[in-house]
Amino acid sequence: MPVKIKFLGGVRTVTGSSHLISTDKTDILLDGGLYQGRRDEFYIRNTTFNFNPRIIKALVLSHAHIDHSGNIPSLIKKGLRCKVYTTSATKDLCKLMLEDSGKIQEEDVRYVNKINRRLGLPLRKPLYTKNEASQATHRFRSISYRQKFCIAKDIFVTLYDAGHILGSGIAVLDIIDGTKEIRLGYAVDLGRKNLPFLNDPHVPKGLDYLILESTYGTRLHAPIQEAKIKLREAIRRTVERKGKILIPSFALERTQEVLYFLNELLKEKAIPSIPIYVDSPLAIDITGLFKHHAGFLNEKSQAAISSGASPFELLNLRFIREQRDSKALNLEKRPMIIIAGSGMCESGRMLHHLKNNMEDSRNTILVVGYMAKDTLGRRIVERMPVVRIFGIEHELNAEVVIINAFSGHADKNELVDFVGGCLPLKRIFLVHGDLDESQALYETLAQKGLNVYLPQKDEEVLLD
Numbered sequence: 533m534p535v536k537i538k539f540l541g542g543v544r545t546v547t548g549s550s551h552l553i554s555t556d557k558t559d560i561l562l563d564g565g566l567y568q569g570r571r572d573e574f575y576i577r578n579t580t581f582n583f584n585p586r587i588i589k590a591l592v593l594s595h596a597h598i599d600h601s602g603n604i605p606s607l608i609k610k611g612l613r614c615k616v617y618t619t620s621a622t623k624d625l626c627k628l629m630l631e632d633s634g635k636i637q638e639e640d641v642r643y644v645n646k647i648n649r650r651l652g653l654p655l656r657k658p659l660y661t662k663n664e665a666s667q668a669t670h671r672f673r674s675i676s677y678r679q680k681f682c683i684a685k686d687i688f689v690t691l692y693d694a695g696h697i698l699g700s701g702i703a704v705l706d707i708i709d710g711t712k713e714i715r716l717g718y719a720v721d722l723g724r725k726n727l728p729f730l731n732d733p734h735v736p737k738g739l740d741y742l743i744l745e746s747t748y749g750t751r752l753h754a755p756i757q758e759a760k761i762k763l764r765e766a767i768r769r770t771v772e773r774k775g776k777i778l779i780p781s782f783a784l785e786r787t788q789e790v791l792y793f794l795n796e797l798l799k800e801k802a803i804p805s806i807p808i809y810v811d812s813p814l815a816i817d818i819t820g821l822f823k824h825h826a827g828f829l830n831e832k833s834q835a836a837i838s839s840g841a842s843p844f845e846l847l848n849l850r851f852i853r854e855q856r857d858s859k860a861l862n863l864e865k866r867p868m869i870i871i872a873g874s875g876m877c878e879s880g881r882m883l884h885h886l887k888n889n890m891e892d893s894r895n896t897i898l899v900v901g902y903m904a905k906d907t908l909g910r911r912i913v914e915r916m917p918v919v920r921i922f923g924i925e926h927e928l929n930a931e932v933v934i935i936n937a938f939s940g941h942a943d944k945n946e947l948v949d950f951v952g953g954c955l956p957l958k959r960i961f962l963v964h965g966d967l968d969e970s971q972a973l974y975e976t977l978a979q980k981g982l983n984v985y986l987p988q989k990d991e992e993v994l995l996d
C-alpha cells in the first residue's frame with residue numbers, strides 16, 4: 533500500500549493543524565492542533581475525528597502553539613494512546629500552554645452554562661479541563677534536534693530548528709515503503725531569519741516532499757529591528773507626556789521579544805528608565821522556561837544567560853503574579869510599561885488596564901501582535917472612538933501605535949527562499965494559510981515550474 537497523507541486540519545485556514553500519515557503498517561499524526569473559531573464549530577471540529585485515535589502509533593509535535601498542540605488532550609480523551617515526540621522545550625512549554633487552554637475552556641463553559649441554565653438549555657462540558665491537559669503531557673517524550681529517532685517500525689523522525697518560537701521544529705520523516713524510502717519535510721510553522729534570540733530556520737536536504745505553511749503568501753515583513761525603533765519612539769513620546777504604555781501581548785514568544793528589545797534600549801540608554809511590569813502568571817512562567825532551555829537560543833543569548841545577564845531579566849522589571857498587585861498598578865500615576873494578556877484583548881488582566889487607561893490621551897496602547905476580526909484588539913487597531921469593555925462604553929483617547937515588524941513567521945520571500953534551499957522536490961503541499969495567502973504562494977511557486985498542491989480539508993494524497 534502506498535504512503536498517504538490525509539490533511540485533517542489547518543488547510544485553507546491557519547488554525548487546527550493536524551495531518552495523518554499512513555503506511556500499510558503504521559498511522560502517525562503530525563501535530564494535534566486546536567481549531568479556534570466560534571463556540572459551536574469549535575466544539576464539533578475539536579471532538580469529531582474521521583479516524584480512530586486509538587490506532588495512532590506516534591504523534592510528532594512541531595511546537596507549543598495551541599493551533600498545533602491544543603487538541604492533544606481531546607485526542608487522548610477519544611482514545612489516543614501513543615507517545616508525543618517533540619523537543620524538551622516544547623514539552624515544558626506545552627504543560628503551561630495546555631493547562632492554560634484547559635483553564636480557559638472550563639471558564640468558558642461555566643459562563644455558557646450560567647446562561648443555558650437560565651434558558652433551560654442543556655449544559656455543556658469543557659473540551660478538556662486543566663487537569664486533563666496536565667495529564668496529557670505525561671505522554672510527551674523529548675528528542676533532540678538532529679537526532680534520528682525511530683517512532684514506528686517503518687517511520688523515523690528527525691527534528692531541526694524551525695526558528696519560529698522556543699523549541700520549535702521542522703520534522704523530517706524517513707518512511708520505509710517496501711524497498712524504497714520516502715523523505716517528507718514538515719515546516720509548519722516556519723520561522724524567520726535574524727529573530728533577536730532564535731537561530732535561523734534550518735533548511736532540510738534530500739526531501740522528496742514538503743508540507744509548508746503559507747500564512748504570509750502575499751506579505752513582506754519589515755525587518756524586526758524596525759520594531760525596536762518604533763518601540764523606542766513610542767516610549768519616549770509617552771514618557772514625555774507622563775503617560776503609561778500598555779502592551780497587550782501573547783505570553784509565549786512575543787512577551788520575551790518585547791522584553792529583549794526593552795533590555796537593549798535600556799542598556800543603550802535610548803529610553804528613560806521607567807518601571808516595567810509583566811502582569812501575567814503564564815508569561816512569567818514561560819519567561820522562566822526561556823532561561824531554563826537556553827540551549828535552544830542563539831549563541832549570543834546563551835552566552836548572555838550563562839554570564840548572568842539574561843536578556844529577559846531587566847533591572848526595572850517586576851513580575852506580577854497576584855491580582856491585588858495588578859490592581860495596585862491603577863493607583864500609580866507615574867509613567868510605566870505594562871505587558872499583559874490576552875494578546876487580542878479578549879480576556880485577562882489587560883482588559884482592566886485598558887478600561888482604566890484608554891480614556892487618558894497621555895497613555896499609549898502598543899499593538900505588537902495580530903488582532904483577529906471581531907476582537908477588542910481589532911477595534912483598537914481600527915481606532916474606534918468608543919469601545920465596550922465589560923459591557924461599559926469607554927472612549928479611546930490613548931495613542932494607538934501598531935508595530936507590524938514583530939512576526940515569527942517567514943514572509944513571502946522567505947518562504948520562496950526556503951523552498952529554493954530544499955530543491956529538488958517532487959511536490960510541495962501548502963497548508964496553514966487563509967485561502968488567498970495560500971493561493972498567492974501557490975501561484976508564485978507554480979510560476980517557477982514547481983509541482984505545488986493546495987489540498988482540501990480531509991483530502992487524501994498518495995506519495996510514491
Ligand SMILES: [Zn+2]
Pocket residue numbers: 595597696721
Ligand atoms: Zn506557531
Ligand SMILES: [Zn+2]
Pocket residue numbers: 546549597599600720721964
Ligand atoms: Zn501555527
